[in-house]
Amino acid sequence: DMNLLFLDAYFEPETIAYTHLEKDLLEGLKENNRIQVICPTPTRGVSAQIREEYKSRKNEKLHGGKVRVRRFWAPQEGKNPIVRAFRYFWCNFRSYQIAIRVKNVDIVFSNSTPPTQGMLSAMVAKKLSKKYKKKVPFVYNLQDIFPDSLVNTGMTQKGSFLWKIGRKLENYTYENAEKIIVISDSFKRNIMAKGVMEEKIEVISNWIDLDTVHPVSRKDNKLISE
Numbered sequence: 001d002m003n004l005l006f007l008d009a010y011f012e013p014e015t016i017a018y019t020h021l022e023k024d025l026l027e028g029l030k031e032n033n034r035i036q037v038i039c040p041t042p043t044r045g046v047s048a049q050i051r052e053e054y055k056s057r058k059n060e061k062l063h064g065g066k067v068r069v070r071r072f073w074a075p076q077e078g079k080n081p082i083v084r085a086f087r088y089f090w091c092n093f094r095s096y097q098i099a100i101r102v103k104n105v106d107i108v109f110s111n112s113t114p115p116t117q118g119m120l121s122a123m124v125a126k127k128l129s130k131k132y133k134k135k136v137p138f139v140y141n142l143q144d145i146f147p148d149s150l151v152n153t154g155m156t157q158k159g160s161f162l163w164k165i166g167r168k169l170e171n172y173t174y175e176n177a178e179k180i181i182v183i184s185d186s187f188k189r190n191i192m193a194k195g196v197m198e199e200k201i202e203v204i205s206n207w208i209d210l211d212t213v214h215p216v217s218r219k220d221n222k223l224i225s226e
Contacts, residue, residue: 040074118173
């Protein structure tokens, strides 16, 4: 058995692209591991009622106690980019404070939302390694390549100040990750072109349950109708 520390900016019952994948991941890992998740109180994609309910729910045990969730207060996420940036840095600050006190961590794991999550996790792994006097590896699940994604959506351009900050965050994360999980071969080529060694990279495509998710015709697609 191993003790896994997950550092999440979002966690169920929040609805983002990654939460259903992580739910499956925890379901698979819980059999042979003990997992602790550190995350903020839910804000994205949840009702005011759920947010209020979780204000007092700081600690949870899921999957028969195999997964323990520690939540901390965080301001509600809005559309204002400055407010959102402040929330990200606040969450990183609080996550770091809590994570470096966790005992018996064998692996630190995080995904790439938001872009600062990798840097946070690398810093936590370094601190815990020093504290335990042993190597605590950091595994990074790269779902979105930043700052490339901002350039592709027209939010900034290559060489801009924001792009340069993004590249520094990216380089620090890649340098300090023991393993980087990417979701496609094109992601692998992208980060190898930035100097990441191939032996660090594992390609693991995102998955779906083919029994419940399958193609349907446009006329039968309820989401399109809605």
